[in-house]
Amino acid sequence: MDPVVVLDAEMSVAAARSVISLAGAHEMLVVRRPDPRTPGAVLWYSLAPDDRDRVLGPTVDDQMPLGVSLDLHEHGADKVRQLDDAEVVDGHWTGLVIDGSRPVGWMWGVPLEQDRGPSRGIDFGARRPMAPPPDAAPPEPTRGIDFAEPPPMAADADAEAPPAPAPAPAPTSESVQAFPRVDVPETVPPSATFDVVVGLSQQAQPGVQGAKMIIAVPADHSTSQLTLQIKAENFTVAQVRRDLVFDPSDITAHTANFQLTAPAVTEPWQGRIEVEYSQNGLLIGTAWREILVAPDAPAQAPTSTSGGEVAVNLDQTVPIDLTVSISRGEAAGTFLWTFTTPHPVQLPDEQVITHLEQDTAETFALRKIREMAQVDGNPTAGLRIAGVATEVAGVMPLWFWKVLAPVWRIAKDAGRLPTLLLVSQESLVPWELATTDEEFIVDRTLVDPAAPQLLGAQAIVGRWRPAGPETPSGIRRPSTTPAESMAVSSLAVVVGEFGPSSGMKSLKEAIEEGKQLTTTYQPSVWVKATADEVASLLKGELTDRGDPVVAQVLHVASHGEVDPDSPINSGLILSDSSVRIDESIVIGSSFTKSAAPLVFLNCCQLATETGGALIEGGLAAAFLRAGARAFVAPLWNVNDTIAKDTALAFYAETIGNGRGVGDVMRELRGRFSTLDGQNQTTPLAYAYYGHPGLILTRQETH
Known part of the structure; x- marks a missing residue:
């Protein structure tokens, strides 16, 4: 086994830099982080070379905690094995070996069937020999080099473990990382029909700042499916959803095709085609490409290299019943909607686009919010709220309600409330105030009659904004x-x-x-x-x-x-x-x-x-x-x-x-x-x- 140097997720970046600079050539760097979900438990993260560059980079704040700098999450933790585990004893494990909560070393096993890297999918190169014994005694432990048992996390004595918001998917043994592949022509003629080829790639596409998606591998390493959804405003799309076969042994082996028809413009027009990737009903990433629709487009145009990619690393063990993505359209007050769920419910087979008739998102939202503020403490408050709630629900697409109802039923039958995540470029309209009265939620056994008939008072709702642009530090x-x-x-x-x-x-x-x-x-x-x-x-x-x-x-x-x-x-x-x-x-x-x-x-x-x-x-x-x-x-x-x-x-x-x-x-x-x-x-x-x-x-x- 190679020796390991343990870094504390709570230590500062400056302290981590000092520790890393002292690490030997054959010492693996691992980050230790208390598991916030389980008092006393520890999560481990191996520090890849590119992660080291981010920590050592001069643009990173010296006082930032290491765990924040590395954007550590529970789902990204490495798999580890105890010292007496059969895989360790047989020499087939690659990764961190621990004894209880104490790190023992990094093992480079030789699996029987295939070269198996750490669960994060980081490639550390060929197997390395064990380091020779050091000539001198190791330095005294510091905050960054600490092999002692970590202090247990304290929890409120009266706290009860909260129930999982939704049933967890089948367990997975590891994960791999891949880049999106979205092949779109650089330019097409008006009204032309063309294919968009979508798959996975080992490298970022040319001209795009790449973002690696983490894809869970089934325990038996069999093939599985990812779900693809396409958003292409002003284009005609034959089918908005496709399945992509995912083969962990060859991630590039399969692709899926979307057939699109360009708008009939008379002047050059710049469009955007976006694809969402999901697994087990959770978003794992998006990618978009820009495309020019022009009358003088060549018959065979090169592939577009303008666009971007974003990975979405939601914890696969904490599913969300319904994720709603809301993108702003080209015109003010236009929204594009997609729906992602782990449940077997009917989803739209066409693009879902809504338009505010007279307002922009800003004017509609501010008008509704002002109306609510004006009636606080007034006897007409209930009437005003009901009216605003109906108006907000009315500007949401019919498909939102057609998807929400069966998802809600599945959650209700499981004895819990549905969980919703609204990932929206639009952060103005108060969607949580949408009514859940009988016009929109027809099945009245779903709602709590004692609670306000509002989405945010009936379901467990969270909002998020799409990720910001990646900085040079990552x-x-x-x-x-x-x-x-x-x-x-x-x-x-x-x-x-x-x-x-x-x-x-x-x-x-x-x-x-x-x-x-x-x-x-x-x-x-x-x-x-x-x-x-x-x-x-x-x-x-x-x-x-x-x-x-x-x-x-x-x-x-x-x-x-x-x-x-x-x-x-x-x-x-x-x-x-x-x-x-x-x-x-x-x-x-x-x-x-x-x-x-x-x-x-x-x-x-x-x-x-x-x-x-x-x-x-x-x-x-x-x-x-x-x-x-x-x-x-x-x-x-x-x-x-x-x-x-x-x-x-x-x-x-x-x-x-x-x-x-x-x-x-x-x-x-x-x-x-x-x-x-x-x-x-x-x-x-x-x-x-x-x-x-x-x-x-x-x-x-x-």
């Missing part, structure tokens, strides 16, 4: 995948304290909210909503009793304001400055990049004539782009007392009781039915960006 923000779990040791709680001289309403409940959170979830830190303290926090320079503030949750209880006519005056309001914490300031936050926190903006938006959404298209996108792994905030101004109660209940149920964030958000929205004769709209105001099954676990600091 990082994408937002990340390709919403986190399925987060270990939380402390909160940074920003509290707005507004005195008489501020000219703003005092938020007594926000102050009480901050006190209760910092007392309950020690060692959390209170941060005054002043320019100095908030700037220091976002720069990653804030200290608490001399120690740097480290927090996995950023909670803000303060005022917020939106002025569509003056964006510079929009954002989080500071108690001693006219400067707002806006999108640009958030994107520049090194704290958000390094901590990758859950962000909860519990901001009581100032009532203005313009109204508008505090987060949509603004701070939500900004925080996710800056590295946040989840985000919660109200869409309109909220009641101070109810906002406090909502925040305290959120953390009590998620961190305290171990319940999924999406399910807790559903339940909190349901409080609308019981508050003040259904006149308070605050419970319905909260939007949630993150995995519908996200679990927050309590982790003690050491």
